[in-house]
């Protein structure tokens with residue numbers, strides 16, 4: 001069976017996208033469908049290459065029973081557009097940056113993550129890096145809603161919704 005290949009993307013790959021990867025793994029595991037997915041995360045920059053997620057992100061995730069300590073930061077590469085079906089951006093700035101580096105014909109794979117949670121009332125997961133711990137909890141609230149929405153979308157429509165034009 002072909003798997004859904006999902007790449008979560010933010011700026012630094014140490015706060016939002018690692019939490020999104022962890023939250024999506026968790027909801028897919030809870031629904032018994034984790035085996036249907038290949039999941040990874042990456043950042044637009046390589047400032048934190050090889051580092052584990054920010055300690056505040058790890059702590060916020062741990063409070064919800066999500067372990068993201070084993071993740072390692074890396075930069076998005078153009079090959080990622082071959083290796084993944086969907087590239088899920090945390091904010092509008094990430095979308096603009098991804099559009100710049102997407103190979104010809106691959107832009108349709110870029111999605112705004114919070115489009116899968118239209119009820120939350122915002123389209124960007126705010127960057128918590130320069131703020132306090134509360135920012136991480138808020139980001140995770142938004143991320144968990146979108147993770148559930150994305151999973152529902154993919155399991156409802158099967159592989160079709162990761163295809164061009166879907």
Ligand code: 4NP
Pocket residue numbers: 010011012013014015016017043047127128129
């Ligand atoms: P993230 O947060 O994009 O959610 O991982 C950031 C982490 C680090 C930096 C920026 C944003 N930085 O500039 O180092």
